[in-house]
Amino acid sequence: MQLSFYNTLTRTKEPFTPIHPGKVGLYSCGPTVYGFAHIGNLRCYLFADILYRTLRYNGFDVTAVMNITDVGHLTDDADAGEDKMMVAMRREGKSAGEIAKVYTQAFFEDMDRVHNARFTVYPRATEHIPEQIALIKKMEANGYTYQTSDGVYFDTSKLSDYGKLSGQKSEEKKAGARVEQGQKRSPTDFALWKFSPAGAQRDMEWESPWGKGFPGWHVECSAMSGKYLGVPFDIHTGGEDHIPVHHENELAQTQGADGVLEANIWMHNAFLQIDGGKMSKSLGNVYQLQDLIDRGYDPLAFRYFCLGAQYRASLNFTFEALDAAQSALHKLYRLARDLPSPSSNTDPQVEAKFHEAINDDLNTPRALAVMWEMLTSDLSSEQKSATLLQMDQVLGLGLERVIGKPVEIPAEVQQLLDDRQKARQEKNWILSDELRDKISELGYEVEDMATRQKIQKKGE
Ligand code: AMP
Ligand code: ZN
Numbered sequence: 001m002q003l004s005f006y007n008t009l010t011r012t013k014e015p016f017t018p019i020h021p022g023k024v025g026l027y028s029c030g031p032t033v034y035g036f037a038h039i040g041n042l043r044c045y046l047f048a049d050i051l052y053r054t055l056r057y058n059g060f061d062v063t064a065v066m067n068i069t070d071v072g073h074l075t076d077d078a079d080a081g082e083d084k085m086m087v088a089m090r091r092e093g094k095s096a097g098e099i100a101k102v103y104t105q106a107f108f109e110d111m112d113r114v115h116n117a118r119f120t121v122y123p124r125a126t127e128h129i130p131e132q133i134a135l136i137k138k139m140e141a142n143g144y145t146y147q148t149s150d151g152v153y154f155d156t157s158k159l160s161d162y163g164k165l166s167g168q169k170s171e172e173k174k175a176g177a178r179v180e181q182g183q184k185r186s187p188t189d190f191a192l193w194k195f196s197p198a199g200a201q202r203d204m205e206w207e208s209p210w211g212k213g214f215p216g217w218h219v220e221c222s223a224m225s226g227k228y229l230g231v232p233f234d235i236h237t238g239g240e241d242h243i244p245v246h247h248e249n250e251l252a253q254t255q256g257a258d259g260v261l262e263a264n265i266w267m268h269n270a271f272l273q274i275d276g277g278k279m280s281k282s283l284g285n286v287y288q289l290q291d292l293i294d295r296g297y298d299p300l301a302f303r304y305f306c307l308g309a310q311y312r313a314s315l316n317f318t319f320e321a322l323d324a325a326q327s328a329l330h331k332l333y334r335l336a337r338d339l340p341s342p343s344s345n346t347d348p349q350v351e352a353k354f355h356e357a358i359n360d361d362l363n364t365p366r367a368l369a370v371m372w373e374m375l376t377s378d379l380s381s382e383q384k385s386a387t388l389l390q391m392d393q394v395l396g397l398g399l400e401r402v403i404g405k406p407v408e409i410p411a412e413v414q415q416l417l418d419d420r421q422k423a424r425q426e427k428n429w430i431l432s433d434e435l436r437d438k439i440s441e442l443g444y445e446v447e448d449m450a451t452r453q454k455i456q457k458k459g460e
Pocket of ligand 2: 246
């Protein structure tokens, strides 16, 4: 079935054809491990996960790479400011290695909690310093670099089509770059290698042909994508904020070093907004997944919430919207529990509709609509069950744990249910209500059907 993606580089939705038949190389910009991920970051990784799952759903053998940035990401995109890891080291009084360890682990826990499938490899910037130096040497040999007193820079004027990803001409980009140019020849030039500040106690510095220092942020992605996928590879992803600087510069580096595009297709997710605006520390609205869990939400409700919008659409987070997502998810679980265990074949027509939706530039809201339509259709329960399980390969909502698995009821609750059934037959409504309260205290909800009681765990 035809698969299409919107390519930021060409500004069109294009049919997808991999470079090597049957195989896909995917690179997603990952976390800077100097703090916990916020739910905006999670939207970005969820988008990468849906893409990864969709490619596999289409039968591709996917090599998926996500970098872990543990050096070089400065507090200012314009090569000024401090390394974010240094800020965290001061904040927490720990070494860079310790900081990276804590937040890398937290990142993987978050990935598991929202059911993001593991990528093939998660290379760390600090473990690929020689590869980054080798890449800079290639750019240098090809005449794309110059040196100042504080580092080695990429000379963007040497690349005639610099700016093609953001669609900004070099002059516009220069005007837009609110940068103290320092010794750079142009505001759009960017650091490939920064020298350690004199006398600074740096936790992270390496020898290089140009002097002791550390790599610029963009270098790691060109170096590691080249190492694990070869260039050009198929698809590169990240948040839309990366288009004008980070990804533009990654593209320039690979062109400078290897004379080819880094990736053919560039896909970017729109930002998650909070209460209609930007997330910001000063507004106190920067939420982490743990904050949602502490308020009693299921992490998969956040996943469901994100699936409700296509990745390129802006998405506004509110607790009301998260409530609605959680109710929908739990309704889905209730319906799934009532289905038989999956055995028979899927329904090819419904599956095709779902597949078409997801293959249309990851249209998750349409895919969810196909799923709900199926659940209320007159398809047999067996087919619903098998088709739902298949859809969950892409949706990742953990349906294999619930489909065909009625709630396991503890003996104590079963006894209360039996007593209540008897009370109802005897039309003893007072006792029946008392028993309902007792059942509720034990964490279960009972619903009265025509001839039986239906029980479920609270919140599911
Ligand atoms: P960082 O750790 O700052 O490098 O960010 C990791 C990823 O999250 C990047 O690809 C960003 O583009 C993305 N990102 C940051 N903020 C948001 C947001 N509010 N919504 C969606 N994606 C975001
Ligand atoms: Zn990157």
